[in-house]
Amino acid sequence: MSVHDGNSLITMDALVFTSNIALADGGGLYIHDSNQGVMLKNSTFSNNTASSNSVYSSLDGETTYANSIFSDYIPTSGLASGGGMYVHDSNQDVDISNVEFSNNLASSFGGALFINTNNELIKLDGSLFSSNSAPGHSGGSCYLNNGNRNISFTDSTFSNSVSGSAGGAIYSSVINSKISFDNLVFSDNYAGTTGGAFHMVNNENITLSNSQFVENTAASSGGAVYIEDCARMTVKDCNFIENVVADVAGGGVYLTGITTGNLSGILFRSNTAVEAGGAMYIGVRSDDLIMSNMDMTDNTAIDGGALYIDSKNTGFALNNLSCVDSRASNNGGCMYIGSSNTDFSMSDSYIFNNTARYNGECIGPVYIYS
DSSP states (O other): OEEEOSSSOEEEESOEEESOBOSSSOSSEEEEEESSOEEEESOEEESOEESSOSEEEEESSOEEEESOEEEOOEESSTTOOOSSEEEESOOSOEEEESOEEESOBOSSSOSSEEEEEOOSEEEEESOEEESOEETTSSOSSEEEEEOOSEEEEEEEEEESOEESSSOSSEEEEOTTOEEEEEEEEEESOEESSBOSSEEEEEEEEEEEESOEEESOEESSBOSSEEEEEEEEEEEESOEEESOEESSSBOSSEEEEEEEEEEEEEEEEESOEESSBOSSEEEOSSOOSEEEEEEEEESOEESBOSSEEEOSSOEEEEEEEEEEESOEESSSOSSEEEOTTOEEEEEESOEEESOEESSSOGGGSSEEEOO
């Protein structure tokens, strides 16, 4: 179906689009030039085929999708993005609630969902993303691009997503945006490079809370989470369990270029990085980080079994850290601290039964490079 309407609110309810074919965009539905927006609810899109996506919308009005299913899309082109849904050029809010995206494929970006807008708010709530893939590029389930000012994802699950590059489930490159993720579950997602669960870059403010990261994998860095160049970051009350980096650093979390950060109430258990930071890796240009009430147990890496802090960072405070049973095959069974870090402090912490192969028992738990 193709809809072109410049002045009306488009409402669709209880529709089924299945096994349709389009030579270009919108195998199931194509909506263009609606100044009043679109509301789609209680509908199903399945087994549709096009060169790019199953549902395409390009609007000036608010976009609302609710209580619907987008599944089993397969593209006919090697340049497809947003297999289940592609939202483009919307200057108003995008609201997605209680929607299921499953078994969608995009050969390029965003296996299930691609949002490329300059709107005020993207809101996703109560939704399920399962077994979506973007084997040619980034964002196995979801790709966020352009100038979205506020992004809110709540009460949703991302599982078994695959990307050929960054962001196994989600990739976000939204300059100067504010992102809030609350009560999300990421499990069994895979990224061909960085961020098994998600990869975020160039964000103004990121808040991640009350979320679970279980058995995600990245080929390079950030088995679950990869965050780069963020002005302000808050992570609280999250669990990272059995996430893996197959090659480089940050079995659970990889951070670099963080101006100000606060991490609290986090559990890292049984995460693995081949090289550095079994639980977490903190890269260069990361300053003013406060980490408190952290439980790091049974994590593994070559250097920094649980935590690796790279060189030339300023302003670290570790408070109430429990680091137990972690292992480094080289240095720093619990923690590896690189050279030229300044203003580092640690207090009220418990470090027990961590092991490192080199540098002797006396500095097996913590290794400080100088």
